[in-house]
Amino acid sequence: MFQSSQEETFLVHIPTSKRRKVIPQPHSQMSGRLESLLDAADSHCHLDRCFAAPGAIGDTLSAIENSVTQPGSEYGPIRFFNLRAVISNFCDPKRWHLFENIINEDNRIYGTIGYHPKYLKNSFVMSSERMRMMQCLDNKYCLGFGEIGLDHYHGPDNQSIRLQVSNLYDLLDIYSKSGSNKALVLHFRGDADSGVYHKGLEIIKECGVQNKRIHVHCFSGSRNDVMEWCRACPSAVFGFTGIITKTTQYDSIIEYIPSNRIVAETDSPMLSPYNCKSPNHPFNVVQVLDKIAHIKKMKRSELYSKVLRNTNETYRIWREPRE
């Protein structure tokens, strides 16, 4: 159970402050060449944690940017590019009160509101939690509902799985009833034989949300899972993180998934890419994109623009699809 003082913070009225406008500055070494840089977005991270992680690089996106783009930064290696958007997932109820402050901090930041299965305590979502989620979902810079889902690592026993399943039904019901057309962010994790993606898809279909724009975050399923999901969910995309830079284990599944179904994410501050010092940060999305381009044998410029378009179509960051 949550303390009543915490429940109150869910509903505290936060005045809508103006989003701080950040105009990207050409990095010193690239002066005058900003137009030629590639554009990219981090489709999934946790800025509430990035700004406060042990050894946090900075407490704003610009502070992180300044630090990681310094020549010789130990948080790189960074190749220069334009980080056009960062989608920060707020999925820990204890940190939901940070939602407005963080998304107003920088005009490249957007949010989603959800409930990660590892933070679930009760077998249902409390009404104060439901209200706070709706309040965030109404925000025009909130682009999605999630992450929500099933995590067999955080709940390997039957009781925890049951709790996660009943909450997932509850959360999908909240999302459906909200009438929201914003994206749905899903988290499924378990061993290859856990069938977690299959089970998750059954619930998605049962709740009638398979036609929504869906981001299956940090995908680690099989070809069969991809086939099932693509058949059932016409607008589902699969997210890949820095994990793919540390192993060749994901190469064949990335090769298999059509490039119009892929988005790049950092899941920062977790999951630093190969050779990058922790904590992870949104600018490392460039490592993920480069690895996907390598696997797909595509030109970087082509892959970057394709993935950015997929991200935009899923989250509708900018109203018109970008060319």
Ligand SMILES: [Zn+2]
């Ligand atoms: Zn996440």
